[in-house]
Amino acid sequence: DWFCCSMILLGIISNGMASLVIGSASLELQGVKSAPTAPPGDGMLMDGDDVVLLLGKEEDVATTITRGRFTLRYEPWDEYAAIGSCSLLLVAQLLAQLLLIPQGTFFGQIMFL
16 A cells, blocks of 8 residues: 555646646736727627637737737746746656556555546
């Protein structure tokens, strides 16, 4: 059962670290300036049964949604080193679970689930 217990603890640590790194980013929306002669940006966005009406100036409505850019800024971390290390930790967790969980007893496997 120590195999299963160690996999539970590894999952807690690796998922906690990944959530900490990804959750510390700030989401920014960068809009694009439209042409001064652009017509009004009125329109509809449809997704199955859901409809969203867009009313307003072109630069306020349509260009932000259709040509805008979402970016995640990871200020406290060095470039993507923290994201890379978290992804390696999660891959190591996956491989360890594939190899070690079958080695545990039935009770440990049920506790893992």
